Amino acid sequence: MAPARTESPEAGALAGSAPGRYHVLTRYDRRILMLMVGIPLALDVLLIWGPTIASIGFSFTNWSGIGPITGKNFVGLKNYQQLINGYTPFWPAFFHNLIWLAWLALIATPLGMFFAVLLDREMRGTRLYQNVFFLPVVLSLVVVGFIWELQFSPTEGFINNALGRVQSSNIIDWLGNPRINLFAVLIATSWRHVGYMMVIYLAGLKSVDPTLREAAKVDGANEIQTFFRVIFPVMAPINIVIVVITAIEALRAFDIAFIINQGKNGLELLSILITSNSISEASLVGFGSAIAVVLLVISLGPIVAFLSQVMRNPSS
Amino acid sequence: MSTVTATAPTRPAAQPGIRPARVLLHAFMIAMVVVWLFPLFWAVYASLRPISDTIQNGYLSWPSQGLSLANYQTVFVQAELPYYYLNTLVVVIPGVILTLLLASMVAFACTQFSWRFNLVVLMIFTAGNLLPAQVIIVPLYWIYLNTPIPMLGSIDIGKFSFALFSDNMHLYDQYIGITLIHVVFQTGFATFVLSNYMKTISKEITESAIVDGAHVLRIWWRIVIPLCRPALAAMATLLFTFMYNDFFWALVLLKSGDKRPITSALNNLSGEFFVNNNLIASGALLAALPPIIVFIFLQKQFIAGLTLGSTKG
Numbered sequence: 001m002a003p004a005r006t007e008s009p010e011a012g013a014l015a016g017s018a019p020g021r022y023h024v025l026t027r028y029d030r031r032i033l034m035l036m037v038g039i040p041l042a043l044d045v046l047l048i049w050g051p052t053i054a055s056i057g058f059s060f061t062n063w064s065g066i067g068p069i070t071g072k073n074f075v076g077l078k079n080y081q082q083l084i085n086g087y088t089p090f091w092p093a094f095f096h097n098l099i100w101l102a103w104l105a106l107i108a109t110p111l112g113m114f115f116a117v118l119l120d121r122e123m124r125g126t127r128l129y130q131n132v133f134f135l136p137v138v139l140s141l142v143v144v145g146f147i148w149e150l151q152f153s154p155t156e157g158f159i160n161n162a163l164g165r166v167q168s169s170n171i172i173d174w175l176g177n178p179r180i181n182l183f184a185v186l187i188a189t190s191w192r193h194v195g196y197m198m199v200i201y202l203a204g205l206k207s208v209d210p211t212l213r214e215a216a217k218v219d220g221a222n223e224i225q226t227f228f229r230v231i232f233p234v235m236a237p238i239n240i241v242i243v244v245i246t247a248i249e250a251l252r253a254f255d256i257a258f259i260i261n262q263g264k265n266g267l268e269l270l271s272i273l274i275t276s277n278s279i280s281e282a283s284l285v286g287f288g289s290a291i292a293v294v295l296l297v298i299s300l301g302p303i304v305a306f307l308s309q310v311m312r313n314p315s316s
Numbered sequence: 317m318s319t320v321t322a323t324a325p326t327r328p329a330a331q332p333g334i335r336p337a338r339v340l341l342h343a344f345m346i347a348m349v350v351v352w353l354f355p356l357f358w359a360v361y362a363s364l365r366p367i368s369d370t371i372q373n374g375y376l377s378w379p380s381q382g383l384s385l386a387n388y389q390t391v392f393v394q395a396e397l398p399y400y401y402l403n404t405l406v407v408v409i410p411g412v413i414l415t416l417l418l419a420s421m422v423a424f425a426c427t428q429f430s431w432r433f434n435l436v437v438l439m440i441f442t443a444g445n446l447l448p449a450q451v452i453i454v455p456l457y458w459i460y461l462n463t464p465i466p467m468l469g470s471i472d473i474g475k476f477s478f479a480l481f482s483d484n485m486h487l488y489d490q491y492i493g494i495t496l497i498h499v500v501f502q503t504g505f506a507t508f509v510l511s512n513y514m515k516t517i518s519k520e521i522t523e524s525a526i527v528d529g530a531h532v533l534r535i536w537w538r539i540v541i542p543l544c545r546p547a548l549a550a551m552a553t554l555l556f557t558f559m560y561n562d563f564f565w566a567l568v569l570l571k572s573g574d575k576r577p578i579t580s581a582l583n584n585l586s587g588e589f590f591v592n593n594n595l596i597a598s599g600a601l602l603a604a605l606p607p608i609i610v611f612i613f614l615q616k617q618f619i620a621g622l623t624l625g626s627t628k629g
Contacts, residue, residue: 025429025526025532028531029526029531029532032531032532032533033425033429033532036421036422036424036425036532036536037421037422037425037426037431037437039418039421040418040419040421040422040441040503040507041422041437041440041441043499043500043503044440044441044444044500044503044504045440047452047456047459047496047497047500048444048447048452048500048501048504049440049444050455051451051452051453051454051455051456051459052447052451052452054454054455055451055452055454055455058454058455065454065457065458115348118341118344118345123338123341123342125342125345128349129345129348129349131615132349132352132353133348133349134611134615134619135352135353135356135608135611136352136356138557138607138608138610138611138618139561139604139607139608140560140561140562140563140579140603140604140607141561141563142561142563142579142580142582142583142600142603143561143579143582143600143601143603143604146359146582146586146597146599146600147355147356147358147359147597147600148355149593149596150355150358150359150362150593150596150597151355151358153593156370156374156375156593157375158358158375158376161374161375161376162376191352191355195352196622199622199623200622200623203619203622203623244446248446248448251448252448252449252450254449254450254563254564255563255564258563258567259563259583270450271448271449271450272450274450274451274453274454275450275453275568278453278454278457279453279454279457279568285454288454289454289455292450292451292452292453292454295448295450295451296447296448296451299446299447299448302446303443303446303447306442306446307439307442307443310442310508311435311438311439311442
């Protein structure tokens with residue numbers, strides 16, 4: 001299957017693992033390696049980074065998505081002005097994403113970390129507890145949405161039945177009332193998010209050098225002191241990963257809100273506004289792209305934080 | 317938090333007798349387990365009750381007509397669920413295999429050889445996977461509508477028809493379109509995880525194989541891939557679940573309801589066939605079953621896949 005191997009010095013040398021050691025790859029090998037990286041990279045650039053850049057470009061136009069895009073379509077910052085001043089769902093969506101982030105960051109993620117800390121100790125049944133908290137993580141958010149609709153449904157759901165609030169006079173419309181439905185959805189989301197965070201944090205805790213803990217104990221630190229003064233600081237890389245995943249999850253939020261009511265009436269989210277403006281209802285490609293750029297700019301924060309964390313020690 | 321403070325020793329065997337802190341800890345954990353399992357239990361309970369029973373007695377009641385799998389049968393047959401499972405399979409199986417192939421190639425080339433742009437390439441892949449899908453969806457939708465794809469017939473099994481490679485000359489509304497975006501999106505994640513794993517493989521293995529005259533393709537396929545089997549198994553488990561659980565890509569990039577994979581079909585079916593909560597519960601649980609089975613049998617791989625990506629870096 002491979003052509004004859006031709007040893008040619010001009011094919012170039014690749015640095016080996018240790019400085020000063022080189023092995024010569026044939027031209028054929030070099031080409032194969034380039035293809036191995038090049039094909040996936042081309043797809044990634046074409047279908048992910050290309051569209052990302054294109055979104056930025058589209059956001060300065062009033063293009064409808066049909067026909068060619070010309071200089072006449074250029075409208076400058078008009079879409080952004082309209083977004084901030086004239087488009088009513090924008091700020092609610094923006095704040096819903098913010099509330100989503102705050103809820104995950106202040107409630108769900110710390111709860112997952114707390115479970116991890118508790119389960120990190122060798123106690124009977126740890127595996128069982130761990131598996132139970134982790135179970136919702138394997139479910140799709142669509143299924144999570146359906147399962148929680150059975151809890152929150154106004155007349156047939158468990159919660160209102162258990163509270164005895166199923167008469168039309170005292171009913172609680174968990175998913176319909178725009179003042180509370182975001183929180184109902186956040187509870188459902190947290191059901192999944194907590195287990196996710198728990199598993200990642202637990203893996204981090206297991207990798208902490210046990211002698212640190214023993215040393216702290218010898219020095220007379222109690223468990224809370226040991227955690228906050230010794231374990232938490234050495235877990236800094238995992239802490240960053242946890243924060244980043246939490247932020248990304250909050251920005252990606254889409255599925256549950258869409259399942260419940262297509263992201264309207266209290267459940268507006270930036271991600272949903274992008275699709276509803278440029279794909280489903282209208283064809284306001286330029287306007288939808290401006291919302292996409294807002295989401296992109298916010299996302300760059302956690303993405304850069306993640307990259308600078310995990311890429312700090314470059315591949316040797 | 318009081319439970320944390322008091323339970324100092326880490327080995328329960330070393331502590332004779334029952335200590336209140338440990339009891340408190342277990343009580344808390346058991347309470348949380350009950351809270352966590354309850355929504356699932358409630359869904360299972362609703363799915364097992366005949367609708368006539370719940371209409372008569374309400375949902376918060378003991379079963380008066382017994383429990384049965386009748387709702388599952390109704391949903392399975394009437395909503396033609398097997399057909400939607402098939403839709404998922406033709407998207408997910410090639411998706412997982414292609415993702416692992418592409419990602420292992422990139423990871424191999426970037427970790428076993430020192431290129432100038434190694435780090436940049438890995439960053440492009442990793443960052444791409446972290447973008448919210450909605451950021452790219454508008455141009456992607458346009459690309460899908462405007463990329464010509466050959467129409468070379470189809471493979472038909474009953475109602476199911478797998479187009480080779482398109483039935484409308486586009487990527488839009490095609491199985492292969494959904495597979496493609498899954499592969500590209502998840503290659504970013506898989507590359508990140510696999511390259512972390514491959515960094516731990518000694519480069520001397522590759523080096524000595526090259527000195528022995530082996531071609532890089534052979535080294536990749538015969539030496540590095542087998543060494544990465546645990547990581548690949550973990551990734552396969554995780555990728556299967558990710559792709560199986562997808563809602564967004566199928567929602568936006570498919571138009572025909574009968575091409576939808578099971579997860580996204582659930583939303584459509586809920587209005588049409590799942591006319592009451594008992595049937596909704598059965599449908600949702602049936603759709604959730606494959607990932608749950610995967611988790612039960614491959615939980616080690618599943619958790620390894622998630623944590624490989626975050627703890628080694």
